[in-house]
Amino acid sequence: MTDKPDIRQLRSAKKRRSAETGHARPIIVACDTSTTVGSVAIVEGGAVTAETVVKSLNSHSLRILKDVEALLGHRELTMNDVDAFATAAGPGSFTGVRIAMSTLKGLAWSLGKPLIPVGSLHALAWPLLGRGAPVLAAFDAKRSEVYGALFGPDGKPLVEQAALAPNDLARACLAAVEDGGPIICVGEGVLEYHDVFKATLGNRLVLAGAWEAYVRASVIGIIGTAELAAGRICDVATVEPVYLRRSEAEINLSKTSIN
Numbered sequence: 106m107t108d109k110p111d112i113r114q115l116r117s118a119k120k121r122r123s124a125e126t127g128h129a130r131p132i133i134v135a136c137d138t139s140t141t142v143g144s145v146a147i148v149e150g151g152a153v154t155a156e157t158v159v160k161s162l163n164s165h166s167l168r169i170l171k172d173v174e175a176l177l178g179h180r181e182l183t184m185n186d187v188d189a190f191a192t193a194a195g196p197g198s199f200t201g202v203r204i205a206m207s208t209l210k211g212l213a214w215s216l217g218k219p220l221i222p223v224g225s226l227h228a229l230a231w232p233l234l235g236r237g238a239p240v241l242a243a244f245d246a247k248r249s250e251v252y253g254a255l256f257g258p259d260g261k262p263l264v265e266q267a268a269l270a271p272n273d274l275a276r277a278c279l280a281a282v283e284d285g286g287p288i289i290c291v292g293e294g295v296l297e298y299h300d301v302f303k304a305t306l307g308n309r310l311v312l313a314g315a316w317e318a319y320v321r322a323s324v325i326g327i328i329g330t331a332e333l334a335a336g337r338i339c340d341v342a343t344v345e346p347v348y349l350r351r352s353e354a355e356i357n358l359s360k361t362s363i364n
Contacts, residue, residue, distance in 0.1 A: 128180070131188035131333055134173055134212075135326030138165035138205040139197025139225040140244060140293055142319040145172040147180055148191075148326030155180055156323045166204045173212075184216060189338070191329025193320060194222035195347035196252040196266065197244055202346040210341055219338040221329040224347065226254045226266050228320045229292050231328060233313055234260050238287045241278050241302075243271070243294030251294035252349055255281055268350045271298035275305035287311045292318060 129150025136145050143165040146156040155176040159168070177183060190209040195202040206222070213220035230242040235258055243253035246268050253274040255264035263281040264274070271294070278288055288306060291313035295302055303310055332338070 128182065128186070131330060132182065132186055133189050133191050133221075133326045133329050133333070134177070134187050134209070135191040135322040135329055136169060136173070136205045136209055137193035137225065137228065137320045137322045137325055138169065138201040139193045139195065139320055140201060141198075143169065143201070143205075144320070144322035145169060145176060146322035146326045147176050147182070148323065148330055149180075151327060151330045153323040153326065156321070158319070158321065160319075164204070165201060166208070169204065169208050184212065187212075187216070187218060189213075189219040189221055189329065189333050191221040191223055191325050191332075193225045193228060193322075193325055194344075195225055196246070196268070196349045197225050199348060202348070206344070206346050210344065214341050219333060220341045220344065221332045221337070222339055222344055223325045223328050223332070224266070225320055226252065226292075227256070227260070228324045228328060230254075230256045231260070231324050232317060232321075233289050233291060234258055236289065238289050238311065239263055239278070239282050241274070241288050241290045241295070243274065243290070243292040243298075245294045245297045246350070251292075251298065253292075253294060255288075266347075266349065271301040272305055275302050279306065279309075285309070289313055 133148040135148060142160045144156060144158040147154050157172045190213045192205045192209040210220055226242045230240040233240045237258055240256045243251040246252045250268050251271050251274060252268055254262055254266035255278045257263050264277045288309050289311045290302060
């Protein structure tokens, strides 16, 4: 009869293998708070190993650092193990975009690690690229506008990102892609103004799945891994969010100054 294995030896062997294998590099902490859905992710060697996704009407600033620390803890990592930080750069909610960027900017600065900004609309469209059709990505910009852009199947912009009325964006997409084929549409802006987009795009509109309607930090981390490998990092001291238009506060301030 064969003796049972010593469980203590098995545990010791497992620990040795873990120590020998280690974590795949680079280790990227990624974050997005561009919209009401915020997410934090850990990407190791281009693979997503941890992620939180939360839709909240409260400020993402109340939980972002806690989520980063919790995910690192689950992966048995510390801030010193992180090779770079990747953040959504906008456009999106003025406050939301600032939260992710300022938080990761502060971490990157204090730890002396690279910071990689990733366009929020590009990150939204990225999982849908390569399906043989252009991708229209749009956020609700309020004031009857969307932040939107159109990307070709290869990821290259066909309509540059801008703050536009939904109908104007839809018409720009039709002008940019005249082959009559489908246009994949994704994002809260598309959902909010679906009737407008449908009226203009007609049967060319292909609505992405509900699970694809939000930016994911995991996607930002994967894009960030490629950007880091290519050496495309930013100056932490000078990088700023992309807003596309002035905030309501700036507009009101300028009106007050004129009066």
